[in-house]
Amino acid sequence: xxxxVALPTTTDCVNGEExxxxxLEDLFGDVDSDDEFPSLRPKQQTPQSSSSDAPSSPTEIGxxxxxxxxxxxxxxxxxxxxxxHLFQWLNHxxxxxxxxxxxxxxxxxxxxxxxxxxxxxxxxxxxKEILQLLPVRFEIGPVYTTNPRDRKQMKxxxxxxxxxxxxxxxxxxxxxxxxxxxxxQANICIKCWSFMTMAIKVIDVAxxxxxxxxxxxxxxxxxxxxxxxxxxxxxxxxxDQKRRAIAGYLEVxxxxxxxxxxxxxxxxxHPHLSRSLDILAPHFQSDILSIQDxxxxxxxxxxxxxxxxxxGLNASLRAKWNSSPGRASAQKWADIDALAKxxxxxxxxxxxxxxxxxxxxxxxxxxxxxxxVSKKLNHLxxxxxxxxxGTGRVCVPIDTRxxxxxxxxxxxxxQQLLSEIDExxxxxxxxxxxxxxxxxxxxxxxxxxFVLALMKDEKxxxxxxxxxxxxxxx
Amino acid sequence: MLRSDNxxxxxxxxxxxxxxxxxxxxxxxxxxxxxxxxxxxxxxxxADITLEQFxxxxxxxxxxxxxxxxxxxxxxxxxxxxxxxxxxxxxYLPLDSNSSASSxxxxxxxxxxxxxxxxxxxxxxxxxxxxxxxxxxxxxxxxRLNDDIPRERNAFIQSLNLDWEPASEEERRSIASxxxxxxxxxxxxxxxxxxxxxxxxxxxxxLVEGRRVFLKAGKAYVPSREQTSMAVTxxxxxxxxxxxxxxxxxxxxDEDDRLTPILDHLSKNFITxxxxxxxxxxxxxxxxxxxxxxxxxxxxxPLCMQNLHRLLRRDAHLKHxxxxxxxxxxxxxxxxxxxxxxxxxxxxxxxxxxxxxxEYRYYVRHAYGDVGGDSIRRGGGYSPYSCQKILTEHxxxxxxxxxxPYRHFNVENLTALLQAVGITDQGVLRGVKEDKESQKFHxxxxxxxxxxxxxxxxxxxxxxxxxxxxxxxxxxxxxxxKRSYLLKNLGKDMTKSENVKMEG
Ligand SMILES: [Zn+2]
Numbered sequence: 001x002x003x004x005v006a007l008p009t010t011t012d013c014v015n016g017e018e019x020x021x022x023x024l025e026d027l028f029g030d031v032d033s034d035d036e037f038p039s040l041r042p043k044q045q046t047p048q049s050s051s052s053d054a055p056s057s058p059t060e061i062g063x064x065x066x067x068x069x070x071x072x073x074x075x076x077x078x079x080x081x082x083x084x085h086l087f088q089w090l091n092h093x094x095x096x097x098x099x100x101x102x103x104x105x106x107x108x109x110x111x112x113x114x115x116x117x118x119x120x121x122x123x124x125x126x127x128k129e130i131l132q133l134l135p136v137r138f139e140i141g142p143v144y145t146t147n148p149r150d151r152k153q154m155k156x157x158x159x160x161x162x163x164x165x166x167x168x169x170x171x172x173x174x175x176x177x178x179x180x181x182x183x184x185q186a187n188i189c190i191k192c193w194s195f196m197t198m199a200i201k202v203i204d205v206a207x208x209x210x211x212x213x214x215x216x217x218x219x220x221x222x223x224x225x226x227x228x229x230x231x232x233x234x235x236x237x238x239x240d241q242k243r244r245a246i247a248g249y250l251e252v253x254x255x256x257x258x259x260x261x262x263x264x265x266x267x268x269x270h271p272h273l274s275r276s277l278d279i280l281a282p283h284f285q286s287d288i289l290s291i292q293d294x295x296x297x298x299x300x301x302x303x304x305x306x307x308x309x310x311x312g313l314n315a316s317l318r319a320k321w322n323s324s325p326g327r328a329s330a331q332k333w334a335d336i337d338a339l340a341k342x343x344x345x346x347x348x349x350x351x352x353x354x355x356x357x358x359x360x361x362x363x364x365x366x367x368x369x370x371x372x373v374s375k376k377l378n379h380l381x382x383x384x385x386x387x388x389x390g391t392g393r394v395c396v397p398i399d400t401r402x403x404x405x406x407x408x409x410x411x412x413x414x415q416q417l418l419s420e421i422d423e424x425x426x427x428x429x430x431x432x433x434x435x436x437x438x439x440x441x442x443x444x445x446x447x448x449x450f451v452l453a454l455m456k457d458e459k460x461x462x463x464x465x466x467x468x469x470x471x472x473x474x
Numbered sequence: 475m476l477r478s479d480n481x482x483x484x485x486x487x488x489x490x491x492x493x494x495x496x497x498x499x500x501x502x503x504x505x506x507x508x509x510x511x512x513x514x515x516x517x518x519x520x521a522d523i524t525l526e527q528f529x530x531x532x533x534x535x536x537x538x539x540x541x542x543x544x545x546x547x548x549x550x551x552x553x554x555x556x557x558x559x560x561x562x563x564x565x566y567l568p569l570d571s572n573s574s575a576s577s578x579x580x581x582x583x584x585x586x587x588x589x590x591x592x593x594x595x596x597x598x599x600x601x602x603x604x605x606x607x608x609x610x611x612x613x614x615x616x617x618r619l620n621d622d623i624p625r626e627r628n629a630f631i632q633s634l635n636l637d638w639e640p641a642s643e644e645e646r647r648s649i650a651s652x653x654x655x656x657x658x659x660x661x662x663x664x665x666x667x668x669x670x671x672x673x674x675x676x677x678x679x680x681l682v683e684g685r686r687v688f689l690k691a692g693k694a695y696v697p698s699r700e701q702t703s704m705a706v707t708x709x710x711x712x713x714x715x716x717x718x719x720x721x722x723x724x725x726x727x728d729e730d731d732r733l734t735p736i737l738d739h740l741s742k743n744f745i746t747x748x749x750x751x752x753x754x755x756x757x758x759x760x761x762x763x764x765x766x767x768x769x770x771x772x773x774x775x776p777l778c779m780q781n782l783h784r785l786l787r788r789d790a791h792l793k794h795x796x797x798x799x800x801x802x803x804x805x806x807x808x809x810x811x812x813x814x815x816x817x818x819x820x821x822x823x824x825x826x827x828x829x830x831x832x833e834y835r836y837y838v839r840h841a842y843g844d845v846g847g848d849s850i851r852r853g854g855g856y857s858p859y860s861c862q863k864i865l866t867e868h869x870x871x872x873x874x875x876x877x878x879p880y881r882h883f884n885v886e887n888l889t890a891l892l893q894a895v896g897i898t899d900q901g902v903l904r905g906v907k908e909d910k911e912s913q914k915f916h917x918x919x920x921x922x923x924x925x926x927x928x929x930x931x932x933x934x935x936x937x938x939x940x941x942x943x944x945x946x947x948x949x950x951x952x953x954x955x956k957r958s959y960l961l962k963n964l965g966k967d968m969t970k971s972e973n974v975k976m977e978g
Contacts, residue, residue: 246683256877258875259887260885270655270656
């Protein structure tokens, strides 16, 4: 595998120097929030889940090893990765601009070396370096005032500053571990994926209707979560204060493991929250009450009671549930209103009960965002279309028009895609790309459409604004 | 007066600063008049003041700002801060309302105006100082705005010409139900006489963050009662911009050799509480600060760190922010890097050496400044977190254990934790609960400290071993440890000194 060394040698980048200037908080964040590594917390639950029993060492064998195998990665980056669309997405124009050239890329190699501040004048040079180093994944950071590779030559260190980046969101199913019953930690199934469906619906509509953002792409993170990239020009230029404001506006479920009640919102409900409740209520009935059945066990139903305001009502509920063990969550939920109406408590405040029930719906359905990702202009996030080294699945965009149909377990793996190329029997058209022969095609098509719409709006926003102003005047 | 290019002192005029130069000698120039109590500080002052005034006014304002910052570090509520600041403001920086008809109105406002601009010069030089100056000046502005007489406040805000577009009647009708939801406790349906402004949401980020406005297609609909908040945001924004301009003009100021030492001195006196915590002052001589002794030392830890320690022992793991908070604390008590690595390696006993070296070793070294960028290494890594930082930054998410238990636990879990570490006194537990309910998390922590060290504190007070300054409110976990350790180990030293006395 003697590659020609036309690019900066790896020795330059693997030594500790390249790791400098990384914010400590970010570094710590990378370990646990990184969905490549299963959590290291010892399991107290019964180890029924197979994948979490797998050793966490990256040297493990089996299908997991295959996805990060250098030859697999090479074929993937060479034949399947949509380089041109990725370039246009970040460049916002057909010919290279600083939007692309001053953009930071960070590469994670199989040796675990983490190379920051890589940048590339053209799409081709990016592809070349990726093919040379074969990272297990790479991340996308902000566009800087100057070329990130030149940052050390700057006389004045403050002249090297992040200028723009998409507004990003990160939602991870491990943050739902206290309320999902079907799986835990790194494991997911179609049942708990519905938490993601709910999250995407609520956040997407808020970003569009409330903030007026238009170019929003949701991407499957390859295992147990999803990322959002809000790409509008104005959004990319937002400073940290504005990002914090959006994050705070959208954050509702707060507090750590010991914090008790996680939803505390003012009444009357803010329009964003009443709209979210309207979206979430049907999911609460089906996905939570019937499917997750979160309060079937006694200690779980105690948690439900701890969220209700009236001790008299709680006492009657507890008595009823004790007399019929194993009562399903949907029934327990219905019991609350039934007993309240029957006058089980004389002190009952109907309004407080209704509000507590709304808060419970929110605690069990409202998106749980990893909010730090959204607050900082210079946060790095994994690129779309890289392969998740643990599952082999490609981080594909999620078509929100068909959100309910998205099945994370049906997302193609790199091994599957490579064999699809081999098995392809159709006619080889001129300039046909390999990805067109595989089940990656609809995802790349979706990405292309997204990028084209973005580039169209980008082309001459001034003309567009003038037109808008005209239409307002007449 | 204090713009760089008209800042030279006429050498022939001793003790007097004459900053009138062409730029301010234009028709706009006049002796500043102050029609309003409050000031957006848009126009620099132009009249002469003496060097003594220059220095004294700046020091007086600085005293106020430092006190405000201390209030925020101690997590005082807005009302508590206002009550605490009232006598200080009256003494150092009084500002009477128009209706008071005080004869000192102009003098007070002039001092306010000048002192603000002098401190701008002192604090424009670095980004950190600028940020802190903006923060505390904004606090001062907000405090005064809230305490303004409503009629005068409205007149002041009107005078700012902030270019806020009122939402039209028709528009308001089309979103009436949404707006009603934001009118809070007012009766819905009855069309209150509240007026609404419509602005780009970016202009009111703090209102957006708190969901205090209705948002539609990027526009924020702001109720008129939030004008104060908008004025404050605008104040901050303009001050930030002005400070950057000042910073760029600063180099030319060096020519004036009489101002520079004063300004230097001012900015040095404005040290950060975080930075003021350094490891040399935190070390406890004679203590066995080593990996194997952490279990033993942990009885002197504040609750936040005891909690992390207990969870680490229970799970043999901590999530990332908790690990960071704890590592920096251990570093602060004097655990050196080698011992710290030994400590974490032994604590994470469910993982292999290989995993530890790959995934954790680097971050511990980074925290100590053993690896990382030049600036990090030069500074010896990161500072231990202060209470302020723990209370306000990175609140723990689901499944995370860092933060401040007094703030981030609910009452039941907090009580259970306190009982688990041996605090069973009902009076103390009740006090902690009340502190927590009124958001006085420092009070709760100090209350527990005082309870745990009751005997020792009485003794050092009685015998005059520690001054009251050495016993003031604890606002840093490492200070908690240091004081706890010293108090609990007093006996040994004191016996020694008594022996010496007896022999002598
Ligand atoms: Zn599941």
